[in-house]
Amino acid sequence: MRDAYVIGAGQTAFGAMPAESYRSLFGTALARAVESVPGEFDRETVDEAVVGTLGVGGRQLGLSAPAATEHAGLGGIPCSRIENACAASGYAVRQAVQAVRSGMADVVLAGGVEVMSDTSSDVTKYWLGVSGETEWERLTGTTFAGVYAQMASAYLDKYGATGEDLSRVAVKNHANGANNPKAHLSFECSLEDAADAPIVADPLNLYHCCPTSDGAAAVLVASEDVAEEYSDDPVRVAGVGAASDRVGLFQREAYTAIPASERAAGRAYDRAGVGPGDVDFAEVHDCFAIAELLAYEDLGFCDRGEAPRLLAEGVTDPDGDLPVNPSGGLKSKGHPIGATGAGQVVEAFEQLTGQAGERQIPGATRGLTHNVGGSGGAAVVHILERESEVAR
Numbered sequence: 001m002r003d004a005y006v007i008g009a010g011q012t013a014f015g016a017m018p019a020e021s022y023r024s025l026f027g028t029a030l031a032r033a034v035e036s037v038p039g040e041f042d043r044e045t046v047d048e049a050v051v052g053t054l055g056v057g058g059r060q061l062g063l064s065a066p067a068a069t070e071h072a073g074l075g076g077i078p079c080s081r082i083e084n085a086c087a088a089s090g091y092a093v094r095q096a097v098q099a100v101r102s103g104m105a106d107v108v109l110a111g112g113v114e115v116m117s118d119t120s121s122d123v124t125k126y127w128l129g130v131s132g133e134t135e136w137e138r139l140t141g142t143t144f145a146g147v148y149a150q151m152a153s154a155y156l157d158k159y160g161a162t163g164e165d166l167s168r169v170a171v172k173n174h175a176n177g178a179n180n181p182k183a184h185l186s187f188e189c190s191l192e193d194a195a196d197a198p199i200v201a202d203p204l205n206l207y208h209c210c211p212t213s214d215g216a217a218a219v220l221v222a223s224e225d226v227a228e229e230y231s232d233d234p235v236r237v238a239g240v241g242a243a244s245d246r247v248g249l250f251q252r253e254a255y256t257a258i259p260a261s262e263r264a265a266g267r268a269y270d271r272a273g274v275g276p277g278d279v280d281f282a283e284v285h286d287c288f289a290i291a292e293l294l295a296y297e298d299l300g301f302c303d304r305g306e307a308p309r310l311l312a313e314g315v316t317d318p319d320g321d322l323p324v325n326p327s328g329g330l331k332s333k334g335h336p337i338g339a340t341g342a343g344q345v346v347e348a349f350e351q352l353t354g355q356a357g358e359r360q361i362p363g364a365t366r367g368l369t370h371n372v373g374g375s376g377g378a379a380v381v382h383i384l385e386r387e388s389e390v391a392r
Contacts, residue, residue, distance in 0.1 A: 001101045001102070002100065002101050002103060002223045002224050002225065003101070003223070003224040003236060003237075004096075004097045004100040004101050004221050004222070004223060004224075004236075004237045005221070005222050005223075005224065005227040005231075005234035005235060005236050005237065006219055006220065006221055006222075006234065006235040006236075006237065006345065006349050006384065007037050007038075007041075007107075007220050007221075007222045007227055007230040007231050007234050007235075008033045008034060008035075008036040008037035008041065008219075008220040008230070008349075009033050009036060009217070009218065009219045009220065009342075009345060009346040009349040009350070010029055010030070010031070010032025010033035010034075010035065010036050010217070010218055010346060011029050011032065011182060011215065011216065011217035011218070011339070011342070011343050011346045012025050012028045012029050012032075012182070012215050012216050012217075013181070013182040013183075013184075013215065014182060014183065014184045014213045014214070014215035014333055014334030014335075014336055014339070014343070015117075015184040015213055015214060015215070015334060016117040016184075016213070016214060017115075017117065017214040017215075018115070018117045018118035018214070020115065020214060021115070022053070022059060022060065022064070022068060022113045022114070022115050022216070023067065023068055023071040023072075024071075025113050025115070025214065025215060025216035026051070026068040026069075026071070026072055026111060026113040026216045026218070027068075027071055027072040027073075028216065029111055029113070029215075029216035029217050029218040029339075030043075030072045030074075030109065030111065030218045031072075032218070033109075033111075033218040033219065033220050034220070036349075036355075037220065037230050037231065038230065038231045038232065038233075039229060039230040039231060040230075041220075041230055043073055043074060045106075045107050045226075046074055046077060046107050046108070046109050046220075047077065047078075047099075047104075047105035047106055047107055047108060048077055048078045048079070048080075048096075048099055048104075048105045048108045048109070049065060049069045049074055049077055049078070049079045049080075049108070049109040049110075049111075050065070050079070050080050050081075050082055050092040050093075050095045050096050050099075050108065050109070050110045050111075051064065051065040051068055051069065051079065051080070051081055051082070051089075051092060051110075051111055051112060051113065051338075052081075052082045052083070052084070052087075052088030052089030052090070052091060052092040052110075052111070052112035052113075052338045052339070052341065052342065053081060053082075053083065053088055053089075053112060053113055053114055053337075053338030054083060054085060054086075054088060054114060054127065054130075054131070054337045054338050055083070055127075055338075056114055056115065056116045056119065056124065056127040056337065057115065057116075057118065057119045057123060057127065059115065063081075064081050065079035065080055065081040066079045068113060069109070074109065080095065082095060084373045084378045084380075085130075085131035085337070085373035085374045085377065085378065086131065086285070086287065086335070086337050086340055086341075086371070086372060086373050086374065087285075087341055087371045087372055087373035087378045087379060087380055088112055088337065088338045088341065088373070089110065089111060089112025089217065089338055089339055089340065089341040089342035089343075089371075090340070090341025090342070090344070090345075090369070090371030090380040090382070091242065091341065091371075091378070091380050092110040092111060092112055092341070092342060093110040093219055093221070093341060093342055093345050093380075093382060094240050094242055094380050094382070095108075095110065096108035096109070096110035096219070096221040097221055097237050097240055097382075100221050100222065100223045101223075103223075105223075106222060106223045106225060106226045107220065107221070107222045107223075107226065108220075108221045108222075109218060109219070109220055109221075110218070110219045110221060110342060111216065111217055111218035111219060111339070111342050112216065112217055112336075112338040112339040112340070112341060112342045112343075113215070113216035113217075113336070113338050113339050114213075114214065114215065114216075114336035114337045114338040114339055115214045115336075116212040116213060116214055116336060116337070117212065117213070117214050118214075124212050125143060125144075126138075128143070128144040128212075128337075129142070129143060129144055131144065131373060131374035131375075131377070132144065132147055132247065132248065132249070132374055132375060133246075133247045133248030133249075133250070133251070136248055136250060137248055137249070137250070143201065144287075144375075145200050145201040145204055145209055145288065146201045147249050147375045148201075148204060148287070148288040148290055148291060148375065149200075149201035149202060149203065149204045149288075150249060150255055151249065151255045151256065151290050151291075151294070151375070152166065152203050152204055152208075152288070152289075152290035153202075153203060154254075154255035154256050155255070155256045155290060155293065155294070156203060158256050158305070159256075159304075159305035159308070161293070161305075161307075161308045162308075163195060163203050163205075164191070164195060165293065165307075165308035165311065165312070166203070166204070166208050166289040166290060166293075167191055167194035167195045167207060167208070167289070168191065168194075168308075168311050168312060169208070169286060169289035169292045169293065169311065169331065170189060170194040170207040170208060170289055170331055171188075171189055171190065171191050171194055172311070172316065172317060172324075172325070173286065173292075173325050173328050173329040173331040173332045174187060174188050174189045174194075174328065174331070174332045175188050176318060176325055176326050176327065176328045176329070176332060176359060177327070177328025177329070177331070177332025177333055178328075178332075179328075179357070179358040179359040180327055180328050180332070180333055180359055181357075182333065183327070183328045183332050183333045183334065184211050184213045184215075184332070184333060184334030185211055185328075185331075185332045185333075185334070186328070186332065189207060193207065194207040194208075195207075204288055204289070204290070207289075208288055208289040208290070209287075209288055209289075209331075210286065210287050210288065210329075210330040210331050210334070210335040211334055211335065212335065213334030213335050213336040214336050215334060215336035215339045215343070216336070216339050217339045217340075217342035217343040217345075217346050218342065218346075219342050219345050219346065219349070221237070222234070233353070233386065233387075233388050234387075235348075235349055235352050235353065235384050235385070235386060235387075236384065236385050236386075236387040237382060237383075237384055238271070238272035238273075238274070238366070238383045238384060238385045239267075239268040239269065239270070239271035239272025239273075239274070239381075239382070239383040240267075240268055240271065240380070240381070240382050240383075241263070241264040241265060241266065241267025241268030241269070241270075241271065241380070241381045242264050242267070242378070242379065242380040242381070243259075243260040243261075243263035243264040243267070243378070243379055244260055244377060244378045244379075245258070245259050245260040245376055245377055245378075245379075246377065247374060247377040249375045249376070252376070256294070256304075257294060257297065257298055257304070258291075258294055258295075258298050258372060258375075258376035258379065259298075259376070260372070260376050260377070260378060260379035261285075261294070261295060261298035261299065261370060261372060261376065261379040261381070262298045262299075262300075263379075264370075264379040264380055264381040265298065265299045265300060265368075265370070265381045267381075268368070268381040268382065268383050269300075269383070271383075272383040272385075274366070274383065275300070276299060276300035276301050278366060279322065279366055279367065279368045279383070280322075280323075280361060280363070280364040280365055280366050280367060281322065281323040281324070281326055281348075281351060281361045281364055281367050281368075282295075282299065282301075282322065282323075282324050282325075282367065282368040282369070282370065283324075283325055283326075283327060283329070283344040283347050283348060283367070283368070283369045283370065284296075284299070284324055284325060284329070284368075284369075284370040285330065285340070285344075285370050285371050285372040285379075286325060286329040286330050286331050287330050287335060287372070289331070291372065292307075292324065292325070292329065292331075293307035293308065293311070294307070295324075295370055296310055296311075296316070296324070299368070299370060299381070301316075301322060301324075318359065318361065323361050326347065326351065326356065326359045326361055327343075327344075327347040327359065333347075340371060341369070341371035341380065344369035344370075344371060345369055345382060345384070347369075348367040348368075348369050348382070348384045349384070351364045351367055352364055352365065352366075352367055352384060352385070352386045353386070364386075365385060365386045365389040365390050366383065366384070366385040366386075366390060367383070367384050367385075368381060368382070368383050368384075369381065369382045369384070
């Protein structure tokens with residue numbers, strides 16, 4: 001199996017852009033990915049494309065990948081659409097890596113796109129709900145926030161955590177997002193702001209929930225046979241792991257963990273030959289504040305029940321031992337469902353190539369991205385490394 005490398009990655013700003021179409025957003029993300037390639041890059045060298053999208057609002061559910069890529073000037077190549085709820089484009093990147101490693105392609109475009117701001121709140125709530133179990137969750141009125149609220153309640157009860165622990169996630173990620181020019185909510189908030197916000201689904205309040213965003217992201221993955229043609233120092237995809245689980249939260253044994261994340265991380269670590277302690281930073285799926293705390297534990301950054309302590313001690317701050325969500329995460333950067341996973345890889349690429357600006361993690365050589373579908377029905381983890389620095 002050949003090694004796979006990220007040679008370029010780019011994204012649009014995430015935010016409310018109802019005048020944009022999914023085609024124009026995807027085209028912009030691809031253009032920025034091409035611009036980020038250090039060497040000369042011709043779009044005609046792309047062998048295949050994989051696009052992640054949920055299709056909020058019902059737009060172009062059929063053949064959405066060819067519709068987006070043809071508009072972006074990639075005519076005639078094989079295109080596939082990946083739908084795995086919020087993990088759609090994380091899985092698209094995984095598919096691109098598989099195509100390259102298997103020898104079926106030398107250069108693959110992976111990306112994602114979503115437009116969410118041009119529908120009513122009721123319609124958006126419906127589309128968010130389809131990522132849960134249809135009959136016993138969505139059709140009985142359970143919202144996406146409601147499902148994660150159940151997880152938060154169970155966690156707080158089991159481990160003695162508090163609403164303030166949830167609010168600390170928001171404070172950290174908003175501080176990070178304030179340094180990200182592409183973030184949807186690019187402002188800081190105080191602990192008091194985050195604690196006193198209106199309740200959305202008890203115990204989750206407004207500051208514990210990510211926004212619904214528009215945006216697109218694109219990642220160019222190349223084989224070891226051609227990567228050096230485009231970059232003297234490409235970012236290696238050291239390991240990928242994925243897993244699935246029961247779609248309905250009520251079908252699982254526990255509410256205080258996401259087993260798919262734990263399994264996906266274990267596979268990624270094994271394939272990369274590293275462990276949680278070897279990661280310099282992580283982009284984790286914090287659609288709700290509780291999701292970030294669960295991620296710390298599912299990914300092996302700490303023991304069960306220890307996530308609030310890790311956060312309170314500043315371990316996951318930008319200057320801590322393990323910065324988490326330097327981009328601002330879904331909470332601040334935004335969550336255009338189909339683009340989120342690829343957007344995490346964009347952030348990892350920029351961190352590892354020293355292009356992250358004011359949010360740059362000094363000396364970062366290995367990063368992890370963690371993308372979850374729904375409340376944990378699917379998860380995918382990528383470990384990326386700057387090979388030249390790791391080898392030293």
